[in-house]
Amino acid sequence: MSNFFDTICAIATPIAKGGVGIIRVSGEASKDVVKKFFNKEIIPNKINHGWIINNNKKIDEVIVLYFVSPKSFTGEDVVEIQTHGSPVILKEILNLLLSNGARLATKGEFTKRAFLNHKMDLSEAEAVLELIESKSVKSASLNASNLSGSLKEAISNMREEILELLAKITASIDFPEDVQEVPYELIEEKLTEIKEKIENILKNAKSHNILREGIKIAVVGRPNVGKSSLFNALLNLKRAIVTDIAGTTRDIITESFDIDGINATLTDTAGIREDNKIDTVEKIGITKAKETIEDSDIVLLLFDGTVGITDDDKEIFELAKNKKTILVSTKQDINEKIYEGALPISSKTGKNIEKLKELIYKNVVDVDIDNIEFTTNQRQQESLQNAIFAINNALLGTKQEQLQDLISIDIKTALLSLGEITGEVINDEILNSIFDKFCIGK
Ligand SMILES: Nc1nc2c(ncn2[C@@H]2O[C@H](COP(=O)(O)OP(=O)(O)OP(=O)(O)O)[C@@H](O)[C@H]2O)c(=O)[nH]1
Ligand SMILES: [Mg+2]
Structure with missing residues (x-):
């Protein structure tokens, strides 16, 4: 799958005393790096039990799991080392990884790679973060719903409807002899329908924030x-x-x-x-x-x-x-x-x-939370507001029967705003601001 990224590693569990600790490695060289200090063969999708050895010194008895690209969280080759939950051991093994060619992951880099390798869309990647940060059972369950793709689906459906409308408008502009102009009433009807759907999502935004x-x-x-x-x-x-x-x-x-x-x-x-x-x-x-x-x-x-x-x-x-x-x-x-x-x-x-x-x-809490299917964060709410703004412009143009070429510009803007939620439309600034909020190792 992705050949563009180097191999990263991080301690994925809290650095504290516990039953187990997990170190995660992702990237093409994952297996080769771990092989240098693990005393057994590393077989994919098997529980590999053995010892971490450094300079003939036994460090810890561990379990090594090897997920082969693309069937892993990041979509890359991933190795997870399950150690005993000692901060000292976790740090020692992390140092071994670093001195054998892996690099320390930045905040949220595993999830960012999952997004860049198309394992999840942006709304699902944000749900990973929010699931970890959830302060209540209800919040966690809504974030889990986002993670399973409920927000992505709602946005994708709206984007498809907009695309279909745009296709019709563009066809009549490009082939005026063969394709009839889309009636203004139909454009208005469709845009109003989509606008109402977005407004419905935003109506619950306050409850989402609560x-x-x-x-x-x-x-x-x-x-x-x-x-x-x-x-x-x-x-x-x-x-x-x-x-x-x-x-x-x-x-x-x-x-x-x-x-x-x-x-x-x-x-x-x-x-x-x-x-x-x-x-x-x-x-x-x-x-x-x-x-x-x-x-x-x-x-x-x-x-x-x-x-x-x-x-x-x-x-x-x-x-x-x-x-x-x-x-x-x-x-x-x-x-x-x-x-x-x-x-x-x-x-x-x-x-x-x-x-x-x-x-x-x-x-x-003034809405029935049990009936909310997904949640939206501040960033997503802003994109939804921008989409409504663009649709309102398009609706105004439709009412005035402006050239459909002009109307389609506003419709495209709405499409782009919705695309920011799922990550179809994205820039580095948005990406960094999202993944910076993650912890290292996620
Ligand atoms: N019988 C009875 N006494 C109460 C009740 N609630 C508080 N008290 C009594 O009222 C007094 C003041 O209670 P606090 O809870 O300290 O009052 P407060 O408003 O926090 O007071 P400050 O911190 O000084 O502003 C105490 O002697 C309490 O035992 C109650 O429900 N029933
Ligand atoms: Mg008091």
């Missing part, structure tokens, strides 16, 4: 209303310090937990109060609390249920007026009062803690 990044939740309120207690209850951990002294939490504390498959980052903040008794540390804590509100996707506004909503509470709630919020009345176990629009909770008994999680989920 799945990718997770959601950020801030717990905010006056001192002593029960923020840290709720923080602990949501995490099911005694993480934050709880006391009956107002001003207990000084610094912000952040932890992650899972809400129905989505990664949630929860931040406990210092109780906000304007008081001349507060010291410098508490003042800084309050400033940080305000920044946390700005940075969050949703803010839990807490007030003490035994007291009710005071003017001070209202002032604090003002700070989150541009945010999605959930109003929460605390300490339900020692008061039975109902406040309109507020969810009564007790961090002591656990009352309505699950309900609160449900509310958070419903507020932030």
